[in-house]
Amino acid sequence: MEANDLAALNTLDALLQEASVTRAARRLGVSAPAVSHALSRLRERFDDPLLVRAGRSMVLTPRAEQLRPLVRDAMQVADRVFEVPVDFEPARLERRFVLSVSDYVLSVLGADLDARLTDAAPMIDLAILPNAIDDAEKLRSGETDLLVGIYGDLPPELRTRPLITDRFVCVVRADHPKVRRTLSLDRFVAMEHVQIAPRGRPGGYVDELLDERGLSRRVARAVPYFNVALEMTARSDRVLTVSERIARAVAPRLNLKVFEPPLPMEPFALSMVWHPRFDADPAHRWVRERLLDVSRHVDGLQHKSARRRLSRSDPTGR
Secondary structure, three states: OOHHHHHHHHHHHHHHHHOOHHHHHHHHOOOHHHHHHHHHHHHHHHOOOOEEEEOOEEEEOHHHHHHHHHHHHHHHHHHHHOOOOOOOOHHHOOEEEEEEOOHHHHHHHHHHHHHHHHHHOOOEEEEEEOOOOOHHHHHHHOOOOEEEEOOOOOOOOOEEEEEEEEOEEEEEEOOOOOOOOOOOHHHHHHOEEEEEOOOOOOOOHHHHHHHHOOOOOEEEEEEOOHHHHHHHHHOOOOEEEEEHHHHHHHHHHHOEEEEOOOOOOOOEEEEEEEOHHHOOOHHHHHHHHHHHHHHHOOOOOOOOOOEOOOOOOOOOOO
């Protein structure tokens, strides 16, 4: 790569990130006409308009959208080439990390992770986002630094590492009028259900298992948060299928009864996911190691043959 290629790449990155000639010029510290001329040359080079007018603003073409994460990655790699290497010291680290996790992960790992990071690296800032359908794209674009969850077919370049395993149980309020000592499949199907849908999509593993048996259920309440779902179940006659670890932790406080599911449900694994551009980043690696360490000391529960993908309808990575 020649020097003018790197300059063109830098300009392209600014244009794709800002979707504006004026803002790209401000970001680069050059004049808007200079960036406009550079855009013309880039359009010829890619045989694509890259940015097109939409009302008073500009939007990226499909080709530009495809290039955006690739160019961002290339620029971050180039930036690291010219960095002066220093010895990594967590106590001196000043950096913001964005994590995409569910409230289940926060309930199980959040407090211990926070304590370890605070003790060793008090200047770290954490921003927590809920899991979303486009988690993989946010990781690619640099909007997030680390994911934790159950994911389907992620892009092949992303790195994954299992953290903890868990299994499903069913919960109802302790004084439920129709569920006493066991929960039969007939009763399970007849009841109203609360469903946890962190990514906002209906259906899922339970519905697929029922469908295989020619059965279906009524999901009366679908919510994105584990703790809200448990609270709702404790105050109604509905049933909730939920991770065992969090169910047993809150059951005494919410006065819930825990039952074995009336369906054969396989255990599952939660993994952390990151982009390979952070493989050699000492700060990012240190945070990943702290998360791994916390997960090893949760409670020692391990489930064999835990699935990393539960539902066929999982939209992640598509």
